[in-house]
Amino acid sequence: MKTNREMVCIVCPNGCRLNVFVDEQNRVTRVENALCRNGKTYAEDEVQCPKRSLTSTVKVKDGTHPLVSVRSSKPIPKEKLQEAVDTLRLLELTAPVDFHQVIVSDIMGTGADIVTTRQIAKAR
Known part of the structure; x- marks a missing residue:
């Protein structure tokens, strides 16, 4: 069963509202609405292992x-x-x-x- 998550990409100033599709193994299968190539990478990282600067x-x-x-x-x-x-x-x-x-x-x-x-x- 695939799930759809919405998130706002914070990598660049565009602030894209991403639609992220995730499979049963919590892997990103598709990312929609990314205006730059970094959006997909951001979504994958955020789903798998979210990180923040301290x-x-x-x-x-x-x-x-x-x-x-x-x-x-x-x-x-x-x-x-x-x-x-x-x-x-x-x-x-x-x-x-x-x-x-x-x-x-x-x-x-x-x-x-x-x-x-x-x-x-x-x-x-």
């Missing part, structure tokens, strides 16, 4: 700011996001913090690193 903050001790913004170096599986955020909540860096400093390598075994997105100087 953005958050981490505490900084002795810095000019109490928090530093961080992001994942690549999207991670959606089901691992909460556990990754819980891991980051336990961290505290000590200033100075460099821009693009890797603070967690291969978070949750996803192959993604958590990197800082700004520099934090040591407080005087």
Whole structure:
């Protein structure tokens, strides 16, 4: 039995409203309404293993700011996001913090690193 799912593609600015047909084995058999070639790939990835980029903050001790913004170096599986955020909540860096400093390598075994997105100087 095939099912039809509707989703909005977020890969490019078109925001296509995709009709995605999925078979019994949860495989994408057809994608309609994709205006670019990335729509089909997005639909397949979203059905099989949805991923999201992670953005958050981490505490900084002795810095000019109490928090530093961080992001994942690549999207991670959606089901691992909460556990990754819980891991980051336990961290505290000590200033100075460099821009693009890797603070967690291969978070949750996803192959993604958590990197800082700004520099934090040591407080005087």
